Amino acid sequence: MLDKSCNVFIEELSSKSPVPGGGGASAYVGALGMALGSMVGNLTVGKKKYKDVEADIIELLNRSEVIMNRLKALVKKDAEVFYPLSQAYGLPSSTEEEKKHKETVLQEALIEASMVPLEIAKNCLEAIHLHEEYAKKGTRIAISDVGVGVAFCKAALQGAKLNVLINTKIMKDLELKKRIETELQEIERVGLEKTDQIYNDVEKMLR
Amino acid sequence: MLDKSCNVFIEELSSKSPVPGGGGASAYVGALGMALGSMVGNLTVGKKKYKDVEADIIELLNRSEVIMNRLKALVKKDAEVFYPLSQAYGLPSSTEEEKKHKETVLQEALIEASMVPLEIAKNCLEAIHLHEEYAKKGTRIAISDVGVGVAFCKAALQGAKLNVLINTKIMKDLELKKRIETELQEIERVGLEKTDQIYNDVEKMLR
Numbered sequence: 001m002l003d004k005s006c007n008v009f010i011e012e013l014s015s016k017s018p019v020p021g022g023g024g025a026s027a028y029v030g031a032l033g034m035a036l037g038s039m040v041g042n043l044t045v046g047k048k049k050y051k052d053v054e055a056d057i058i059e060l061l062n063r064s065e066v067i068m069n070r071l072k073a074l075v076k077k078d079a080e081v082f083y084p085l086s087q088a089y090g091l092p093s094s095t096e097e098e099k100k101h102k103e104t105v106l107q108e109a110l111i112e113a114s115m116v117p118l119e120i121a122k123n124c125l126e127a128i129h130l131h132e133e134y135a136k137k138g139t140r141i142a143i144s145d146v147g148v149g150v151a152f153c154k155a156a157l158q159g160a161k162l163n164v165l166i167n168t169k170i171m172k173d174l175e176l177k178k179r180i181e182t183e184l185q186e187i188e189r190v191g192l193e194k195t196d197q198i199y200n201d202v203e204k205m206l207r
Numbered sequence: 208m209l210d211k212s213c214n215v216f217i218e219e220l221s222s223k224s225p226v227p228g229g230g231g232a233s234a235y236v237g238a239l240g241m242a243l244g245s246m247v248g249n250l251t252v253g254k255k256k257y258k259d260v261e262a263d264i265i266e267l268l269n270r271s272e273v274i275m276n277r278l279k280a281l282v283k284k285d286a287e288v289f290y291p292l293s294q295a296y297g298l299p300s301s302t303e304e305e306k307k308h309k310e311t312v313l314q315e316a317l318i319e320a321s322m323v324p325l326e327i328a329k330n331c332l333e334a335i336h337l338h339e340e341y342a343k344k345g346t347r348i349a350i351s352d353v354g355v356g357v358a359f360c361k362a363a364l365q366g367a368k369l370n371v372l373i374n375t376k377i378m379k380d381l382e383l384k385k386r387i388e389t390e391l392q393e394i395e396r397v398g399l400e401k402t403d404q405i406y407n408d409v410e411k412m413l414r
Contacts, residue, residue, distance in 0.1 A: 006209035006216050010238055010275065014245035022243055022355035029236055029359055031217055036229055038221035068217065144373040148229035148366035152236055155362035158406065159355035165413040166351040199365065206372040 001076055002028070018086050019079035026159030027078060027120045031071035033152030034127040036145045038064045040138040053137040060133050067127050071156075074120050078163075081116050085109040085167075103172075110167045114180055117163035121184060124157035125191045128198070135198050140205075147202030154195040161188055208282055209235070225293050226286035233366030234285060234327045238278040240359030241334040243352045245271045247345040260344040267340050274334050278363075281327050285370075288319040292374075310379075317374045321387055324370035328391060331364035332398045335405070342405050347412075354409030361402040368395055 001020060004012070009028075013020050020028075041061045044050045050057070088109045091102040131150040138146060164184050171177040208227060211219070216235075220227050227235075248268045251257045257264070295316045298309040338357040345353060371391050378384040 002213035002217075004213060006211060006213055006235065007279070009213050010209075010242045010279070013239060014242035014249065014271075014275070016246065016249040021246070022352040025239055025243060025359070026355060028213065029239060029362070032220060032232055032236060035217045035221035036232060039223065039228070042221065042223040064221075068221070072214070072217070144369040145229040147369045148233060151362040151365045152232070155236070155358040158358045162351040162354045162409060162413060165410065169413055202369060203372070206369060206376055 001079060002072055019082055020075065021078070021082060021163075022159055023082070023117045023120065023163035024075045024078040026117070026124075026156045026163065027071045027074040028156075029152050029159065030120060030124045030127055030156030031068050031075075033124075033149045033156060034064050034068045034071065034130070036149030036152065037127065037131045037134045038068070040134045040142045040145050040149070043142045044137070044139040047139060050137070050139060056133070056137055060130060060137075064127075064130055067123055067130065070123050071120065071127075074116060074123065078116050078120070081109070081112040085113045106170075107172050110171050111173075111176070114164050114167040114171065117160040117167075118180055118184060118187075120160035121157050121164065121187050121191075124153045124160060125187050127153040128157070128191050128194050132194060132198055135201060143202055143205055147199050150195050150198045150202075154191060157188065157191045208286060209279055226289055227282065228285070228289060228370075229366055230285040230289070230324045230327065230370035231282045233324070233331075233363045233370065234278045234281040235363075236359050236366065237327060237331045237334055237363030238275050238282075240331075240356045240363060241271050241275045241278065241337070243356030243359065244334065244338045244341045245275070247341045247349045247352050247356070250349045251344070251346040254346060257344070257346060263340070263344055267337060267344075271334075271337055274330055274337065277330050278327065278334075281323060281330065285323050285327070288316070288323050292316040292320045313377075314379050317378050318380075318383070321371050321374040321378065324367040324374075325387055325391060325394075327367035328364050328371065328394050328398075331360045331367060332394050334360040335364070335398050335401050338405055339401060342408060350409055350412050354406050357402050357405045357409075361398060364395065364398045 041057045044057050088106040093099045093102045135146045168177045168180055248264045251264050295313040300306045300309045338353055342353045375384045375387055
């Protein structure tokens with residue numbers, strides 16, 4: 001899906017075709033955010049002024065690449081789990097038997113369709129943590145990009161969150177629903193707090 | 208630049224090459240946000256249940272396309288104005304004459320380099336206003352995507368903001384600096400307030 005051009009991705013996102021949707025787009029925006037953090041790292045490596053943190057930055061870059069690759073894979077994964085869900089929604093429900101079958105298939109599909117955006121949110125939180133390190137150790141000349149990157153990761157986390165909730169909303173397994181939503185809430189709480197702190201610190205440096 | 212694949216865009220963004228940077232990436236994420244609003248519009252058109260708002264939605268879709276196209280053009284424009292700025296930063300400054308020349312060229316380049324992200328922020332604000340309409344009139348089955356789209360537009364606005372500030376910070380024309388920063392502040396104030404309201408309304412519908 002990410003082999004397509006940026007223009008085509010925008011066009012397909014805006015169309016009524018089922019994928020990519022908000023979940024996959026969130027994973028993609030998270031990857032773009034992480035890419036900006038990495039850019040700051042790449043601009044720092046090799047600079048005499050930042051020799052003391054060079055080893056840390058290289059490690060950060062490696063960790064960032066893992067997150068970027070995971071988020072890119074989750075764009076695809078989100079599209080994959082959406083298909084069975086949309087099929088389930090389309091099943092007939094005229095008779096009692098059909099209704100029962102539809103409900104079973106739907107409930108099954110909802111699990112993966114909730115877990116994938118939860119995974120996206122988790123990776124966005126990790127990306128936010130890495131931005132905190134880039135803000136501390138990265139080159140000052142690109143400090144604004146740390147702020148932009150972390151803002152993208154926050155939006156991606158919030159986007160993923162809505163994609164979890166739209167699925168857990170109708171989940172019948174209340175124990176699983178609660179477990180997912182509790183984890184999500186904690187990811188959001190930490191992620192938003194961290195992001196706002198990093199963004200505000202960056203803004204202060206630019207004032 | 209947007210003719211490249213999504214994967215290549217991520218890769219180039221993460222590299223130390225000067226463009227794309229945080230400004231262009233913000234315009235791109237704004238376009239992705241607007242695309243999600245449009246998706247909701249496209250899923251609404253033609254549906255019997257939403258016949259009453261169909262004309263409004265078609266108008267919204269046209270306005271969304273204008274914003275998307277402007278943001279896509281601003282990705283390119285941001286790269287174009289960055290070039291003379293980076294050249295100016297690279298000018299020699301050993302002698303008084305060189306210093307004076309560098310300062311003149313730099314101050315000139317800073318104007319466009321501030322105006323372009325300001326323009327990105329303005330278009331993100333318009334995109335946020337359009338999301339408000341999609342939230343009111345768009346199909347309920349894709350309501351989460353309105354929330355995701357508006358979160359992207361907010362992050363893009365905040366990203367653009369930092370790219371204005373990094374340039375106005377060293378602007379010597381204090382009148383122009385004040386005019387740009389005042390306009391930016393107002394865009395941000397309205398944009399953030401609107402976004403949070405739309406996002407929270409969407410979240411409530413999913414609870």
